[in-house]
Amino acid sequence: xxxxxxxxxxxxxTHAAAYEALSGVFDPELDEPITDLGFVRSLDVAGDSxxxxxxxxxxxxxPNFAYLMASDAKxxxxxxxxxxxxxxxxxxxxxxxxxxxxxxxxxxxxxTFRHEAEQDLDELxxxxxxxAHTAAMERCLTALLRADPDRxxxxxxxxxxxxxxxxxxxxxLRRRRAALGLPDVPTAPVLVSHDGTTYAVADVPLALRRxxxxxxxxxxxAHFCRxxxxxxxxxxxxxxxxxxxxxxxxxxxxxxxxxxxxxPLSQLKEHLS
Amino acid sequence: xYSKDGESYFIVDAHVALWDARPENQRNIxxxxxxxxxxxxxxxxxxxxxxxxxxxxxxxxxxxxMKDLFExxxxxxxxxxxxxxxxxxxNGFGQTEEASALAQAHPDKLTYNHNFDPRNGEAGLDxxxxxxxxxxxxxVKLYTAEWHGESRGWRLDxxxxxxxxxxxxxxxxxxxxxxxxxxxxxxxRDAFDVADVDHVATDFTDLNFVVEHCGLPRLEDFCWxxxxxxNVHAGLAVAMPFIHTRPRYFAQxxxxxxxxxxxxxIQFSSDYALWTPKWLIERFVDFQxxxxxxxxxxxxxxxxxxxxxxxxxxxxDIDVPAELRLPDADEPATxxxxxxxxxxxxxxxxxxxxx
Numbered sequence: 001x002x003x004x005x006x007x008x009x010x011x012x013x014t015h016a017a018a019y020e021a022l023s024g025v026f027d028p029e030l031d032e033p034i035t036d037l038g039f040v041r042s043l044d045v046a047g048d049s050x051x052x053x054x055x056x057x058x059x060x061x062x063p064n065f066a067y068l069m070a071s072d073a074k075x076x077x078x079x080x081x082x083x084x085x086x087x088x089x090x091x092x093x094x095x096x097x098x099x100x101x102x103x104x105x106x107x108x109x110x111x112t113f114r115h116e117a118e119q120d121l122d123e124l125x126x127x128x129x130x131x132a133h134t135a136a137m138e139r140c141l142t143a144l145l146r147a148d149p150d151r152x153x154x155x156x157x158x159x160x161x162x163x164x165x166x167x168x169x170x171x172x173l174r175r176r177r178a179a180l181g182l183p184d185v186p187t188a189p190v191l192v193s194h195d196g197t198t199y200a201v202a203d204v205p206l207a208l209r210r211x212x213x214x215x216x217x218x219x220x221x222a223h224f225c226r227x228x229x230x231x232x233x234x235x236x237x238x239x240x241x242x243x244x245x246x247x248x249x250x251x252x253x254x255x256x257x258x259x260x261x262x263x264p265l266s267q268l269k270e271h272l273s
Numbered sequence: 274x275y276s277k278d279g280e281s282y283f284i285v286d287a288h289v290a291l292w293d294a295r296p297e298n299q300r301n302i303x304x305x306x307x308x309x310x311x312x313x314x315x316x317x318x319x320x321x322x323x324x325x326x327x328x329x330x331x332x333x334x335x336x337x338x339m340k341d342l343f344e345x346x347x348x349x350x351x352x353x354x355x356x357x358x359x360x361x362x363x364n365g366f367g368q369t370e371e372a373s374a375l376a377q378a379h380p381d382k383l384t385y386n387h388n389f390d391p392r393n394g395e396a397g398l399d400x401x402x403x404x405x406x407x408x409x410x411x412x413v414k415l416y417t418a419e420w421h422g423e424s425r426g427w428r429l430d431x432x433x434x435x436x437x438x439x440x441x442x443x444x445x446x447x448x449x450x451x452x453x454x455x456x457x458x459x460x461x462r463d464a465f466d467v468a469d470v471d472h473v474a475t476d477f478t479d480l481n482f483v484v485e486h487c488g489l490p491r492l493e494d495f496c497w498x499x500x501x502x503x504n505v506h507a508g509l510a511v512a513m514p515f516i517h518t519r520p521r522y523f524a525q526x527x528x529x530x531x532x533x534x535x536x537x538x539i540q541f542s543s544d545y546a547l548w549t550p551k552w553l554i555e556r557f558v559d560f561q562x563x564x565x566x567x568x569x570x571x572x573x574x575x576x577x578x579x580x581x582x583x584x585x586x587x588x589x590d591i592d593v594p595a596e597l598r599l600p601d602a603d604e605p606a607t608x609x610x611x612x613x614x615x616x617x618x619x620x621x622x623x624x625x626x627x628x
Contacts, residue, residue, distance in 0.1 A: 029490075058313065059306035064460040094306055115423065116460050127463060131493075146567060209609065212568065213493035213529045220515070220522040221490035224317075227518070231317040250518040 014082060015045045021076040022052065028125050029065050030222045031132040038229050038239035039069065041091060048084035050077050055091050055236070057228035063095040067102070067109060068121055074103055130194040133176035135218045137190060138211035139245065140164055140173050157204040162186025219246025275347035275554050275581075282558065282578050283597045285585035286351040286550050288414075288450070288485060288510040288542035291338055291372040293364065295331045303420075304361040315547055318514035323552050333546045335375050343382055346543070346550035349582065350591050352384045354414035354450050354485075360421065373408055384589055386412040386450065391433035392421045398440055405444040411589060412448030413441065417469075429469040438477050448588055450483045450508065453491075465491045467498055474502040481588055483540060486511035487530060496533035503606040506588075507534050509580070510544040516556045524562040528569030535610035536576040537601050540585045554581065575599055 022043070023035040034040060034054065041053040054070055074088040089100045102112025110117045141156050144164075161184070164170040174184055182188070182196050189198050191207060199207045223246050230237045242251075275282045294308035312330050333341070342348040353376060355367025369387070376385035385408050389401045404410060418426045427434065429451065441449065453465050467488050474482050485508040488495025499505040507530050515523040530539050541557070543550035558577060562569045578599055586593050604610040 058310040059303075060310050062460075062465075067460075092306075094303055113460055116425065118461050121461060124461060124463060142568065146565075149567060206609070209532065210493070210497065213496045213533070216522070216525040216529055217490060217492040220492070220519065220526070223519065223522070224490075224515075227317050228313055231313045246522065248519050248521050 014080075015043065017080060018043055018045050018050050018052075018077055018083070021080055022073055025069060025072045025076055027065065028068055028128045029062070030225060031128065031135075031218065032222065032243065034069055034073065035239075036241040036243075037226060038233075038236045040239065041233075048082055049087075050080075050083050050085070051087045051089075052077065053089050053091050055229070055233055056093060057225045057232060059092060059094045061093065063093070063099065063113070064121060064124060066090055066093055066095065067099050067112060068125070070099055070103055071109070129176075129179050131214055131218060133173075133180050133182075133194060134211045135215035135245075136169075136173040136176040137192075138208065138215040139169050140190060141208060142212065142215075143169060153205045153208060154201050155204075156208060157189070157191050157199055157201055159190045160186060161188045161190060164190065219243075222246065223248070223251070274349055275558065277555075277558050280558075280574055280578075281597055282347075282554070283582040283586065283593050284346075284348045284350075284550070284554060285541065285582040285589070285591060286342060286346075286348045286543050286545065287483070287540040287585040288354045288508055289338070289342065289351045289545040290353065290355055290366075290547075291333065291335060291368050291375070292356075292366050292546065293332045293368050294362065294366065298362050298364050300361055300363050304358075307358065307361050307366070311547055314511070318518060319548060320517050320552060323549060325546075330546065335371055338375070338545070339379075341549050341551075342543075342545060347554050348382075348550050350382055350384065350586070350589075351545070352386055352412065352585070352589065354386050354412075354452075355388055356414065356416050356452070357388050357390065357419060358416075360419075376408075384411065384591075386410065386414050386448070388414050388416065389437055390419060390421060390427070391431060391437045392424060392427055394433065398436060401437060401440055402444065405446060410444065410446045412450060413446055414450045414452065416452045418453070430472040434473070435476070438473065438480065441480060442477065447479070448481045448483065450485055452485045452510075453488065463491070465494075467491060467494050470495075470505060471498045471502065474498070474505050478504055480504065481506060483508045483588075485542075487526065487539075489526075492526060492529060496529055499538070500533040500609060501607055505534075506538040506540060506584075508540050508542055510542045511547070513541065513543065513553045513557070514548050516553065516560060520560070521563060521566070523560075524566055524569065527572060528562055528566065531569075531572070531576065532609055535602060535604045536579050537584060537604070539580045540588075541581045557581065 019035065022040055023033045025034050026032060027034055027037055027039070030037065039054050039056060041055040044051045052073055054073065056066060070088050070090045074086055077083055077086045077088070088103055090096050093099065099112060105111070109121055141159065144156070144159065145151055145153065161174070173190070177184060180194055182192065191204060192198055222243055226240055226243065230240070275284055294304065299305055308331060312327060315330065316324055342351050353367070353372045355369065355372060358366035373385045376383040387404045387408055387410055389397055391397065393400065417428065451470060453467060467484060470482055470484060481504050483506040484495055484499070487507040487509060489512060495507070499507060512523070512526050515526065543553050560572070562571055578597070583593060583599055
């Protein structure tokens, strides 16, 4: 039989476990964990009760995405073996009352939004899984082009996973491919649509251009949302991690001086209390 | 008019507002949430020294608007694009009486566009006809995320919206400015989806559709639709201020728009009073696409002149001094306009089907 831990140490362990569970919840649109985005406003664990408050960059962020993140957070925390009472609340949103009531009653998406919902949000999630893959693919191929400006754009259709450098960019692409069920072998072509279809040589440049517009859009939006959160909730920058894709010099000015010693605010608060 | 380095730029600010978000006009908490969201946009993207106090931001008034746009802001002509937001504000957000009176007093400087909501049915159609006559409407501003009773959004391809577009056609309202907002029914789909623009642009080829903030945060979907529809234009509301803190993002937005939509169909706007035009125009004239973004050609002075005013002037028949005019680019009406090898294939839009 294991030794009984002192109450404080056990509390810290469950807090860390709850935070870890939340780090598996993604903003489907920005394709990042809500913990990295600073969307977790507070996390309180008392015995088997977990209370989480979420915050978003604006009151008018899409309610469907807001609901997805909040309900995914509740699911992730409920799945912890020791949790019994889980409360997830979304703060300061135009639909906070509706969403929080739906979450408390476990009403589901359709039960929460009633006449505004028709089927479910699976298609929406899939749309953004595809966009995340498209952007990751473009980052890898454009990196090749920039490294070797003489490379023919049309020839990019022949690039395979094995041709890519072993770096974080490639790893990110492989994760996105796995999410779509695309093959993860060195011979697999990189420039493919969401279902793995390759392009005719003549269509390769346009396919890359289209993927580029997706990447520009996602990276720009991800940084704008982070910036708005920092403006709306001063101090929230301490809860955000860097996003290298699409980063700009001004981001450094917005950041706390020493990112290596960063501690999520939600944990810090508990240490202080 | 703005002049620098021997070049002169005719300026049309294609999207401005005169709003009232003061507490006495707020109908409920959402009125406060809405203006607070705007104020965060303003604070987040504005350079130091151009940030307004919250009180000033709630309501700017006509006198300040005239000064910010025409005395300090280099603007030659501006177009009101009012949002109604009747569920959030007692007297609406955009101030119809004050703005239209200003436009009437300064017809050389201001054009007043109004709005409609197809969920108002027949009564709304009658109102549109009356508004067209009263304001001499050339354009309308449509906000598809407007709340209306139980409904929190509508689509441009709803059957009732078609009735309104048919009326626009009869009434000579040719310039349809569209703002995609975040809530729309059903919530199952992406609320910023611009697919309905595609349908309506195909069915009303004699109307111009200006998609504000160029579809952001769905730039890719917007570019894809706009490149296939010769009557879809990009409005730079909200996109412009990225030029300050996110110049690389801004460069890529412009690079994408020049490629997919072309230099003749992009319109500058400050989105006043979200931001003021002065610094945006100064920065844009000085702006260049960073050299390391090798996938984009540098932006030319002629392209800047078109974006800053000539394109919107053409759409609204605003008189431009002869020496400031420029001819249209030798570009196809659809398909990518970019100067790289993909442009050669643009004449055949069927190639788009393969991508």
